[in-house]
Amino acid sequence: MATGRTHRPATRSRGIPEATVARLPLYLRALTALSERSVPTVSSEELAAAAGVNSAKLRKDFSYLGSYGTRGVGYDVEYLVYQISRELGLTQDWPVVIVGIGNLGAALAGYGGFASRGFRVAALIDADPAMTGKPVAGIPVQHSDDLEKIIEEDGVSIGVIATPAGVAQQVCDRLVAAGVTSILNFAPTVLSVPDGVDVRKVDLSIELQILAFHEQRKAGEESNAEADAAVDAETATAVAPPAPRGATGGSRKGPDGDVPAVMPA
Amino acid sequence: MATGRTHRPATRSRGIPEATVARLPLYLRALTALSERSVPTVSSEELAAAAGVNSAKLRKDFSYLGSYGTRGVGYDVEYLVYQISRELGLTQDWPVVIVGIGNLGAALAGYGGFASRGFRVAALIDADPAMTGKPVAGIPVQHSDDLEKIIEEDGVSIGVIATPAGVAQQVCDRLVAAGVTSILNFAPTVLSVPDGVDVRKVDLSIELQILAFHEQRKAGEESNAEADAAVDAETATAVAPPAPRGATGGSRKGPDGDVPAVMPA
DNA sequence: ATATGTGAAGGGTTTCACAGCC
DNA sequence: GGCTGTGAAACCCTTCACATAT
Numbered sequence: 285m286a287t288g289r290t291h292r293p294a295t296r297s298r299g300i301p302e303a304t305v306a307r308l309p310l311y312l313r314a315l316t317a318l319s320e321r322s323v324p325t326v327s328s329e330e331l332a333a334a335a336g337v338n339s340a341k342l343r344k345d346f347s348y349l350g351s352y353g354t355r356g357v358g359y360d361v362e363y364l365v366y367q368i369s370r371e372l373g374l375t376q377d378w379p380v381v382i383v384g385i386g387n388l389g390a391a392l393a394g395y396g397g398f399a400s401r402g403f404r405v406a407a408l409i410d411a412d413p414a415m416t417g418k419p420v421a422g423i424p425v426q427h428s429d430d431l432e433k434i435i436e437e438d439g440v441s442i443g444v445i446a447t448p449a450g451v452a453q454q455v456c457d458r459l460v461a462a463g464v465t466s467i468l469n470f471a472p473t474v475l476s477v478p479d480g481v482d483v484r485k486v487d488l489s490i491e492l493q494i495l496a497f498h499e500q501r502k503a504g505e506e507s508n509a510e511a512d513a514a515v516d517a518e519t520a521t522a523v524a525p526p527a528p529r530g531a532t533g534g535s536r537k538g539p540d541g542d543v544p545a546v547m548p549a
Numbered sequence: 550m551a552t553g554r555t556h557r558p559a560t561r562s563r564g565i566p567e568a569t570v571a572r573l574p575l576y577l578r579a580l581t582a583l584s585e586r587s588v589p590t591v592s593s594e595e596l597a598a599a600a601g602v603n604s605a606k607l608r609k610d611f612s613y614l615g616s617y618g619t620r621g622v623g624y625d626v627e628y629l630v631y632q633i634s635r636e637l638g639l640t641q642d643w644p645v646v647i648v649g650i651g652n653l654g655a656a657l658a659g660y661g662g663f664a665s666r667g668f669r670v671a672a673l674i675d676a677d678p679a680m681t682g683k684p685v686a687g688i689p690v691q692h693s694d695d696l697e698k699i700i701e702e703d704g705v706s707i708g709v710i711a712t713p714a715g716v717a718q719q720v721c722d723r724l725v726a727a728g729v730t731s732i733l734n735f736a737p738t739v740l741s742v743p744d745g746v747d748v749r750k751v752d753l754s755i756e757l758q759i760l761a762f763h764e765q766r767k768a769g770e771e772s773n774a775e776a777d778a779a780v781d782a783e784t785a786t787a788v789a790p791p792a793p794r795g796a797t798g799g800s801r802k803g804p805d806g807d808v809p810a811v812m813p814a
Numbered sequence: 815a816t817a818t819g820t821g822a823a824g825g826g827t828t829t830c831a832c833a834g835c836c
Numbered sequence: 837g838g839c840t841g842t843g844a845a846a847c848c849c850t851t852c853a854c855a856t857a858t
Contacts, residue, residue, distance in 0.1 A: 287730035303849060309758040313737065327817065336739035339817095340851055347819055355818045355857040372758050373765030380757070387659060391652035397754035402761060441764055442757070465767060466760040468753075472578065472662055482763045484756050489662035490735075491749050492645070492707070493574040493637050495731040496667060498747045499706055502730060513590055521672030568827060592839065605829055612841055621836040661844045 300371070304345045310335045311342065312401075313370045328360040356374045374402030379440045380462075383455050384447030385410040388470060392446060394421035406438045413450070428455075437464040442466045442546050449473045562616075565636070569610040574598045576607065577633045577666075583626045639667030644705045648720050649712030650690050652676040653735060657711060659686035671703045671762040676716070693720075700727040708733045714738045 314334035328346075332339040338529055346352060346359070350366055353359045369375050371410045380398070385408050392398070393408055408420055411428040418425050426434060434440070443464040444453050450469035459467060469475055472490075475483050498534050578600035593611075595813055597604035611617060611624070617632055618624045634640050645663070647654050650673050657663070658673055673685055674695040683690050691699060700707070708729040710717050717736035724732060731747045734740055737755075741750050 301849070305757075306759055308762070309752075309755040310739075312758075314739075328816085334739070336741075338851080340853095341849090343818065344820075344850080351819070353818050356816045357858070358817065371762070373761040374758065377766075378757075378761055378764070387652055387656035391656050392753065395753055396653060398757070401754060401758070403754075403757055422598050441759055445759075466764045468756050468760060474575075474579075474599070476601075480767070482760055485762055486753070486756060487574075488657060488660055488751070489666060489668075490571075490574040490602055491665070491733050491751060492643075492668055492709075493577070493639065493666070494571055495733060495749055496638045496643055496745055497570050497573070497636070497705055498732045499643065500641075502745070503706075503748075566826070574858050605831095606827090608853085609828080609839065609842075616841070618840050619836065620834070623839070688818080 300348045305372075307335070307337060307341075307345055308368050310337070310370055311345070312365065312372065312374075313360055315368070316401075319365055321360055325354075325358045328353070331359065333498070335364065369402070372402070377402050377404050377491075378442050379404050379406035379438050380442045380444060381405075381407045381409055381431075381435060381440050381459075382444045382446060383409045383428070383431070383456045383459070384445060384471075385415055385420055389444075389446040390420050392444060392470075393423060403442075406440050407434045409434065411447075418422055431455075431458055432462040435459065435464060436537045440464060442468070445475075446470045468479055553626070564611045569613050570634055570637075572602060572606075573633050573637055574599070575602070577630065577637065577639075578625055579635070580630045581666075584630055590619075590623045590627055593618070596612070596624065603766045627709045634667070641704060642667050642669050643707050643708060644669050644671035644703050646670075646674055646696075646700060646703075646705050646724075647675045647711060648671045648693070648696070648724070649707045649710060649736075650680055650685055651711065654709075654711040655685050657709060657735075658688060668707075671705050672699045674699065676712075696720075696723055697727040700724065705729060707733070709733045709735070710740075806810055 295547045311331065314331055315326070317334070318331075318378065328343045330340040332342040335342070343353075349367060349371055352364055366375075380403050382392050384407060385393065389408065389410070392544055393405055398405060405421075405423055408423050408425045409428050409431055410416070410425050413427060415425045416427045420428075422515075437442075441464055443459040443466070445455055445459075445467060447455050449471045453475060456467060456469070456475045456477065460477055460481055467475065467477065467479060467484070469485045470487075474486055475485075477483055550552045550721045570660055573721060576596065580591070582599070583596075586593040591599075593608045597607040600607065604617055608618075609746075611629075614636055615628055615631060616792050631640075633782055647657050647666050650658065654673065654675070658670055670688055672685075672686060673690045674693050674696055675681070675690050678692060680690045698741060706729055708721075708731070710720055710722050710724075710726040714736045717734065721732060721734070721740045721742065725746055730745060732740065732742065732748045733747070734748055735752075740750075742748055754794060
């Protein structure tokens with residue numbers, strides 16, 4: 285609710301489908317593991333198993349990058365590692381700033397996966413003056429007053445927001461104004477950014493809620509096949525079902541079963 | 550690499566498309582904010598803007614749940630909050646265990662979004678005896694020896710893995726054996742689980758790599774339209790391009806441009 | 815003999831555009 | 837007049853199955 289405009293223009297970049305891009309890091313990780321074990325070549329079948337996808341999908345994914353395999357043999361591990369790294373832009377290393385050094389920010393700062401593959405934590409930034417100068421994961425925290433200066437001096441184009449939701453948008457605005465064009469957002473807010481800025485969102489509670497949805501379905505099916513509102517009749521805590529505005533009574537409400545019997549005042 | 554079998558059977562549950570399920574939490578969050586501001590009704594247009602999606606998509610999503618809107622008026626906020634909560638299974642509250650109480654685990658334990666909406670942190674579990682008994686976010690850490698007991702006693706069906714990658718699979722196996730059927734995995738590993746167990750994965754470095762991909766494309770386009778390998782010619786650090794196995798020379802390698810000039814020994 | 819690379823088929827998701835209802 | 841609910845079109849992604857190359 286600040287800069288306006290929408291987010292994530294579904295870039296489609298050059299030819300490579302977004303779904304494929306999202307899997308390249310998976311392949312890269314599996315390949316790196318093979319590389320460390322000095323495995324020279326790998327088939328689509330083996331690599332797919334290691335990455336947790338099916339082999340046809342993997343081959344199609346690789347076909348967007350070019351013909352990097354050898355028929356009858358498979359893929360050369362080192363060569364593929366290099367090609368995928370290059371495609372993902374990991375042959376250069378990206379300076380990243382992390383804003384908001386609470387537990388989550390500290391976890392991110394210390395996360396090995398950052399430093400190891402193409403990313404370098406250029407700065408940790410926090411608004412709390414008590415944090416300033418304190419080293420976290422070996423890097424001294426800087427005060428958010430200096431945010432713009434840090435970003436410009438280090439040429440940072442990727443920012444990670446790990447602040448409370450309340451300040452995420454304004455942090456985002458400052459990052460963008462200072463030149464950041466990619467943002468990884470851990471705050472549970474929808475960020476609005478200008479066109480040309482990418483936002484990816486990691487939301488812990490959303491993931492859990494999706495799990496809860498499936499979990500509920502499992503629970504419903506194992507006892508009796510159709511028992512939708514049964515669960516909240518049993519544990520009659522939490523949310524009470526409010527009536528719809530003009531509840532005139534006639535219209536279909538809900539796919540099966542109507543509004544539960546318990547009603548608010 | 551323990552239990553075998555694949556993961557995530559793409560459940561499709563009952564009628565509601567997976568893509569819709571994944572957005573319900575977004576809508577719920579936006580609706581909750583409106584509810585707190587005592588906004589009585591909202592149009593698909595407004596709500597879509599708040600959730601960061603387009604309005605046609607939102608209406609189609611809601612149509613899978615039933616006809617909960619009023620034509621010419623919009624949606625009743627309270628009523629929708631209830632319906633979506635129920636659909637997601639958040640009218641009951643789910644006990645969750647978090648395994649691995651490092652910085653990330655601690656961040657998760659203290660994350661407000663857990664407690665507030667349908668989830669309750671039933672236990673924090675860590676393998677380090679030095680952690681046992683220490684309160685994190687007000688909850689005493691328990692030792693992983695008691696993992697099975699904790700899960701069975703509290704009837705926990707959702708587990709969060711925030712351990713190092715090396716032990717994630719064995720933690721997963723123990724969780725599943727003890728009765729957990731949904732897992733949120735923060736460790737950078739592909740978990741294998743039996744059918745019927747859902748795994749969702751949150752991977753920080755993957756998200757960053759996807760951003761890097763798009764970032765690289767932006768950088769390439771702003772100066773000259775076609776300059777793919779230009780970036781790593783400039784910063785000639787990191788990965789050197791290995792030659793493909795049987796480099797016989799004739800075949801097409803890569804969509805445009807060939808292997809960069811710099812070669813290893 | 816074996817495993818890649820890819821048209822074609824199939825399924826899912828998004829968007830359009832408008833009928834239907836308030 | 838305004839906004840929802842939804843068939844139909846368009847698009848994207850996955851899977852199949854086999855021609856193709858080593």
